Amino acid sequence: MLNVSELHSFYGRAHVLQGVSFQVAPGEVLVLLGRNGAGKSTTLKSLIGLLRPRAGRVEFGGVNVAGWEPHRIARAGMGFVPEDRRIFTGLTVAENLETGRQPPRPPLPAWTPARLFALFPNLGQMASRQGGRMSGGEQQMLTIARTLMGNPRLVLLDEPSEGLSPLIVEQMAHAILALKQAGVTMLLAEQNLHFAARVADRAVVIESGRIVWAGTMAGALADAASHLQV
C-alpha cells in the first residue's frame, strides 16, 4: 500500500527527516512511535505533501507521489488527520464533512454522513452545530470523519489521542478499531504507548529523524522498558 524509502525533509535549514524508510501493508494499522520532536508529524506531513520532501520516494499504490501537491495525493486516496484538528470552525459539522467529500473508491463502500454518524454518534446529534462550538473530543471525531468523506485507502492519523480525556480516548480507540474492521489501512503517529497497543498491529520507532526500530506491536511492548523509553 505504502512504501516509504530514504525520505529527507527540511524545515528551512533544519534537516528534520534524515532518511526515513518503512512500509504499510493493506489492511494493517502501523504506529509510528517517538518522542516530541522526533519527526512523527513531519513524516506524516511529508507523506501528504504539506511539506515537500527534499529527497526520497513515497510509493503509494505503486506510484511515487513524493513532490506532488497535497490535493493530488489526497485524491489518490491518502487521507490526513492533523494533530491540531484544524476543523473549519466557521462551518457546521455537516459542512465540514462536505469539504472532505470526494468520489467513492470501489470496491470499498462509500462513506456518507449517515454512515459516519453511526460510527461517531455524538456528531449525528449536532450536524448543524458550528465547528467552533464543539468540545475538543468532538472536534477530533469530526476531523477523522471529515477525512473519511474522501474515501481514503490509507489514513494518516497524527496523535489522535493527544489532549483528550480518558473517556474520549477510549471512544477513539473503539472508532479506530471499527475503521480497521471496515478495511481502512491506517498509519498512526503516537507517543501514547498504551493507546498504540490497543489499536496497532505493527510499530516503527523514530528518533531524531531516523527509524531506529521496527517490529510487531507485541514486540514493541515487550521491548518497551529496555529499548523505547517513550
Added chain:
Amino acid sequence: MTFLLLQALTGLASAATLFLVAAGLTVIFGVTRVVNFSHGSLYMLGAYIGWTVLGHLPRTPWGFALGVAATAVALAVLGSLLEMTLLRRLYRAPELLQLLATFGVVLIVQDAAQAIWGTEDLPLPRPPWMRGFIVIGAERFPSYDLLLIAAGPAVLAALWLLLHRTRWGTLVRAATQDRAMLAALGVNQRLLFTSVFALGAGLAGLGGALGLPLGSANLQLDLSVITDAFVVVVVGGLGSVPGAFLASVLIGVLQAAGVALVPKATLVIVFVVMAVTLVLRPHGLLGRGGTLAREAEAPALVVPATLAARWLGLAALAVLAAAPLFAGPFAVAVLTEAMIAVLFAASLHFMMGPGGMASFGHAAWFGIGAYGAGLAATLLAWPLPLALLGAVLTAGVVAALFGWFVVRLSGVYLAMLTLAFAQIVWAVAQQWTDVTGGDNGILSVWPSGMLADPRAFYWLTLALCTGGALLLRRVLFAPAGYALRAARDSALRAEAIGLNAAHLRLAAFALAGAAAGLAGGLDAFSKGSVFPTYVSIGRSVDALLMVLLGGVQTMAGPIVGAMVYTGLYDLLLQTVALWRLVLGLAIVTLVLAFPQGIAGALRRGQA
C-alpha cells in the same frame, strides 16, 4: 425633510455600486489573502467595457440587462487571466509586495484604457426608459436609482446563497480559514482561487456597468473607487460580505448626507467613521480577528554596515558635499531632489522595516510637511528655518494623532488605512482651495537671503537629510530601536517583558512622519511650490519602490534605492510617452523577479 430623504436614497444608490466593488475585494481577500489594489481598475474597465458594449446593444431594458451581464462576464474572464498570470505567483509574497504589484497593474490599466478609450469622459446617454422617476414630496427621484438600491440587497442575498448553499461556497469559506488543510482534503486550491478571483472581478465589472448611468466612464474611477472600497472593507471587516454591505450603506448615506449638510467636511466624516469603528472594533464591524492570521514571514533583519561600507558612505558624502563646486545648476537640482528622496525613503524604511508597519500612504506626511512649510512661508511669512520646523512638527503631530488609531492594527489593515488617510489628505489639499489653492497649489515658496542660492540650499538639504537619516539610524541601533524590533517580531512577547508595543510603534510612526515632513518641507522650498500631487498615491509608491528597490534589510538599501530611483524616474518621464505602462510593467517584473527586494536577492546570492 424630503430633501434629506432624497439625499439618503441617493446615498443608498451609490452605496450599491460601492458594495459590489467592496464585496469582490473582500471575498478575494478572504480566500487568497491578497489585497487587490487593482480592483478599482477592474471597476473602471467594467465602466469602459460597459460603455462600449451598451453602445452596440438596443437601448431597451433587456438590451441593458444583457450588456451589463456581458460586461460582468468579460471582467470575470479578465480577472481570471490576471489571477493566473500574476496573483498566483504572489500568494506567498509579503503583503506590501502584493499591494505594490497590483498597483503596477493599476498603472498598466490606466495607460491601456487611455490608449483604447481616450482621455475624454464617456457618459452613457440614458435611454428613455431609464429617465423615468417617482415623485417623493415635491421632488423627482430617478427610478434607475431605485433599481440600484434594490440591486445591493439582491446581490448580497445571491452571494449569501452562493457561499452557504453550494459546495463551492462551502469550500470557499473553508479556504478562508485554512487553505492547507483544505488542500490535504483533496481540494484543488488553484481552481478555487481562480474562480474566486473571477467572481470578485465579475462583481467589480457589474458595479462599473451598473454605475455607468450615474456618471461616466473616466480615467479617475480606478483610484477613487479603490480608496472608497478600502475604507468600506476595513470598516466592514476584511473578508466579511455582510460587513461590506453594512459599511457601504453607512458610508454611502453619510457621504450623501454630508454633501447636503456640511459639503466641505464629507471626507472628514468618512475618516471619522473609520476611526471610530476601528477604535471600537479593531477588526471592523463584522470582521473576525482570527481570520487575519497568516504564515509568519521572515522579518527583515537590519544589520549595521561593514567598515568598508562606512568608508564608502563617507567618501560618497564628501563627493556630494563638493558636487556644487564643479557641477552645473541642473545637476545640483537633481542632487537636491535625490537627497530629499533619501530622507523620504529612509523615513519609510524606518516605519516598515524595523517598525514593521507597512505604510502605503507615506506621501501623507511628505505632503503635510510640504503644505505646512509652504503655508508658513507664504501665509505667515515665516523665515525658512521656522517654516521647516513647522513642517516637521505638523507632520509629526498629525502622524502621532493618526498613528494612535492605527498602530494596534496588523499589516494589511495598516497599509490600507495609511493609504486611505493619504487619499483624504490629498482630497483636502485639492478641495480646500481657500487655503491650499487646490490644483493651482501654493506658489512662490522660495528660500530667501543666503539660501536663495541653489547651491547653498543644496548644502542645507544635504546636511538636514543626511542628519535626519543618521538620526533615524541612531534610534534604530539604540535600545529603543531594539525594543521596536522586538515589538515588531512579537508584540505579545515584547509586552511580556515589559515593553509597551503600542507606544513604541506610535513613537516610531510619529518620528517617521516627522522625518518625511522635513523631506516634504525641503521639497517645497526647493521647487518653490506645493501641489496636491505631493500627496498622491504615486508619491507613496515612489517611496515604497525606493525602499523595496534597495531592500528592507539594510539602512543603506533605501538610500541607494532613492538615488537610483530618482535618476531612473527622471529619465523615464523625459523619454517615454507611456511611462505609466513602462513603470507598471517594471514594478510587476521587479516584484515577480525579486520578491525580497534587490538587496535581499544579493544577500541571498552571497549566502
